Amino acid sequence: MKILVLVKQVPDTATQVKIGANPKAIDTAGITWIVSPYDEFAVEEALRIKEKRGQADVVAVTLGPDRAKEALRSCLAMGCDRAIHLNDPAWAEADTLATAKALAAVVKQESPELVLTGRQAIDDDMGAVPAQVAELLGWPCAYWIMEEAVDGDGKTARTGRQVEGGLEIFDVPLPAVLSAQKGLNEPRYPTLKGIMGAKKKEIKDVKAGDLGLGAETPQLSVVALEALPPRPPGRIIQGDVPTAVKELVRSLREDAKAI
Amino acid sequence: MHLELTEEQRMIQAMARELAESEIASVADEIDREARFPHETVKRMGELGLMGIAIPEQWGGSGSDTIAYVVALEEIAKVCASHAVVMSVDNSLYGEPVLRSGTDAQRERFLKPVASGHAHGCFALTEPEAGSDARNQHTLARRDGDHYVLNGRKLFITNGREASFALVFCQTDAARAHHGITAFVVEKGTPGFTVAKTEDKLGLRASDTAELVFEECRVPVANRLGDEGMGFTIAMATLDGGRIGIAAQAVGIAAGAFERSLAYARERKAFGARIGDHQMVQWMLADMATAIDAARLLTHRAAWLKDREEPYGVAAAMAKLFASDTAMRVTTDAIQVHGGYGYIKEYRVERYFRDAKITQIYEGTSQIQKLVIARDVLGGHDDRA
Ligand SMILES: Cc1cc2nc3c(=O)[nH]c(=O)nc-3n(C[C@H](O)[C@H](O)[C@H](O)COP(=O)(O)OP(=O)(O)OC[C@H]3O[C@@H](n4cnc5c(N)ncnc54)[C@H](O)[C@@H]3O)c2cc1C
Numbered sequence: 001m002k003i004l005v006l007v008k009q010v011p012d013t014a015t016q017v018k019i020g021a022n023p024k025a026i027d028t029a030g031i032t033w034i035v036s037p038y039d040e041f042a043v044e045e046a047l048r049i050k051e052k053r054g055q056a057d058v059v060a061v062t063l064g065p066d067r068a069k070e071a072l073r074s075c076l077a078m079g080c081d082r083a084i085h086l087n088d089p090a091w092a093e094a095d096t097l098a099t100a101k102a103l104a105a106v107v108k109q110e111s112p113e114l115v116l117t118g119r120q121a122i123d124d125d126m127g128a129v130p131a132q133v134a135e136l137l138g139w140p141c142a143y144w145i146m147e148e149a150v151d152g153d154g155k156t157a158r159t160g161r162q163v164e165g166g167l168e169i170f171d172v173p174l175p176a177v178l179s180a181q182k183g184l185n186e187p188r189y190p191t192l193k194g195i196m197g198a199k200k201k202e203i204k205d206v207k208a209g210d211l212g213l214g215a216e217t218p219q220l221s222v223v224a225l226e227a228l229p230p231r232p233p234g235r236i237i238q239g240d241v242p243t244a245v246k247e248l249v250r251s252l253r254e255d256a257k258a259i
Numbered sequence: 260m261h262l263e264l265t266e267e268q269r270m271i272q273a274m275a276r277e278l279a280e281s282e283i284a285s286v287a288d289e290i291d292r293e294a295r296f297p298h299e300t301v302k303r304m305g306e307l308g309l310m311g312i313a314i315p316e317q318w319g320g321s322g323s324d325t326i327a328y329v330v331a332l333e334e335i336a337k338v339c340a341s342h343a344v345v346m347s348v349d350n351s352l353y354g355e356p357v358l359r360s361g362t363d364a365q366r367e368r369f370l371k372p373v374a375s376g377h378a379h380g381c382f383a384l385t386e387p388e389a390g391s392d393a394r395n396q397h398t399l400a401r402r403d404g405d406h407y408v409l410n411g412r413k414l415f416i417t418n419g420r421e422a423s424f425a426l427v428f429c430q431t432d433a434a435r436a437h438h439g440i441t442a443f444v445v446e447k448g449t450p451g452f453t454v455a456k457t458e459d460k461l462g463l464r465a466s467d468t469a470e471l472v473f474e475e476c477r478v479p480v481a482n483r484l485g486d487e488g489m490g491f492t493i494a495m496a497t498l499d500g501g502r503i504g505i506a507a508q509a510v511g512i513a514a515g516a517f518e519r520s521l522a523y524a525r526e527r528k529a530f531g532a533r534i535g536d537h538q539m540v541q542w543m544l545a546d547m548a549t550a551i552d553a554a555r556l557l558t559h560r561a562a563w564l565k566d567r568e569e570p571y572g573v574a575a576a577m578a579k580l581f582a583s584d585t586a587m588r589v590t591t592d593a594i595q596v597h598g599g600y601g602y603i604k605e606y607r608v609e610r611y612f613r614d615a616k617i618t619q620i621y622e623g624t625s626q627i628q629k630l631v632i633a634r635d636v637l638g639g640h641d642d643r644a
Contacts, residue, residue: 070266073270074270077270189274189277189278190270191306191307191321192308192309192312192321192323193308193316193321193322195267195271195274195321195323196267196322196323199267
């Protein structure tokens, strides 16, 4: 069984994001980059499927600049067998659709039985790529999965996806795209041996031309980034209790319109 | 010398940090309070490959290098110095000499289980009358056919109770003084080998420090590490390497205490300002940051020299001396920054303060490091060999 895991390299969750000199992008100076945490659930799930079945070819795929190789090496260190790096200036401005087109083209070439990915990347939180990839391939797609079990023949996957107040259980025919929600599993740490062995595993570089794609005008373009306005300071209501309470109720009603 | 870590070293550092923060931090206070050896988390460290970082894969290790070892050890020590010392003993005090001086058969039997995290080792040199004066060994090993018979006591042995294998230094020819010292690997459970007691300590309370007793303990000749009379050289070479690990442990303790001080200085208010806005507190923080950086650079340099197989003994002594003094000063000031709260266990810097002290003592006291350094700068001969 072959499983492709789509991962994205994103700024570490602890990063204080600042808007860059180019107001349409963030300032990347000094940022620590990590594999998006939801994608790590996807990697972990793929490795567990492999361990359960005894064998599988688990391939990590990313679209991103040179630095994104490090994210792939993290996946290899965790245990993925090989990796594919979509890296081309043509994708510098790629929106989710352009990204999904490139990823879908790789999926077509590799023709895996299963594509796993995170429910969204934690940088821009779009969450569109899994569905777009599935749509472009004409494959079924289940989002926010909390449980997954591929059957013995590798023909269907029983998935439980998170819905308000419970799980919705599907039997999804394979091939399919599944996106992982927190709670699916607890991702492993790479072992030192895994880290030392990652260098010996293959990372294939793929250009847009290799997939028969070129630069395309993005359907979605960023106009500007704006920082969140600073939180206004709290207000302390002075005075004796009966007056203060009256003022508090008035303020909640009229100023905050909270009650 | 490269001042940048390789991608692999950074990944190893990140993994150690994640393990420390998400699994070790939550038990560190409790195991200190209860003086309890943390079997579960230490086992996790072994599974991840942290107990044989620079040992080749062939012998159960991870096949990485000394720089990776020190960056990982610093991350663990930042959160818990007791976990860090277990790691330093398995990697450098036990694993390293068995790798360097063992035969392949010995590496297979005595190194693999430890480097792969399935068992612990310990290094038993110190005796009641042989601490700084490590040549003054009184434990005797007398040859009897294809065995040696050991008699004597070893004191303050880290991992002593937990270890499956003890590297024990004995006198095989008292007439030849320290040229008559020989090293043996003694397996736990060997008749005549007992752990007499574990010490109640100021710091490193979760690591076990034990007294080992040998009474007519028969050890096969096959367990002798190196030739007769090679023991002292093996011990000194081991300590040269071990000191790099202790320097990293000290840097970690200091860095952990500094992080907490910084957070506290940003939060705590006095005289209408954050205490970090008061110049005298800033002064302490600036001194801490500078000393930690310097200690870390000295440590990395020693590790780098070792990886290049260049002489590193003096660099290791300097790193250990400076880093352990830094740990002591930084943890003292960390309590100062916290004021009265720093003296209370809940604020954690109290534990860092207690843990820091040992780094000035074991694997050669600060005074002994100065002897090593002075001898080198004065160009005197190295009479340890
Ligand atoms: C928690 C802990 C863990 C330990 N783990 C191990 C272990 O795993 N294996 C092991 O073998 N040992 C271990 N030790 C022992 C440790 O290495 C020794 O305690 C240390 O080397 C000092 O020896 P000592 O205690 O006999 O002190 P002493 O040698 O008696 O020293 C007392 C004082 O005299 C000073 N001094 C001694 N000689 C000189 C000199 N020539 N010039 C100037 N000053 C001098 C010392 O610096 C010190 O200040 C451990 C000790 C502790 C407390």
